[in-house]
Amino acid sequence: MKKYFAIILLVFYLFSSTELSQVIKLPVFIEHFKEHSKANPQLTLFGFIKLHYFNGDPDAPDYETNMKLPFKKHNLYFVTSTIVQDVPKDFRLEIKAPSFKELKTRNFFYTIGEIHSPQFSIFQPPKTI
DSSP: OHHHHHHHHHHHHHHHHSOHHHHHTHHHHHHHHHHHHHHOTTOOHHHHHIIIIISOOTTSTTHHHHTTSTTSSOOOOOOOOOOOOOOOTTOOOOOOOOOOOOOOOOOOOOOOOOOOOGGGTTOOOOOOO
């Protein structure tokens, strides 16, 4: 039960943080991996990822197919929303001059006297001998 719950949480997390257009490209990734596995049976999944995502070669014969793999291109979808409100015709802007008040300053004095304690006896001014 914990395993299925963990898988469901992982799927929810991946779908919430990944573009849907990239998830749709996963079958292309799987098919392209199968093609490379038939050509080279020793190729692992990590080797395939390294070959296509870390060593991009524009001169490769299957470059067009490589660019159709997920996360090779970023799709910049930009959505904007603008709210425009009508400005009333009798709109007035009044700017008032700021009023300055004289602030009374209060001086704060530390009212506790000197602390006479044996633990502070080492902090004394130098004495002439």
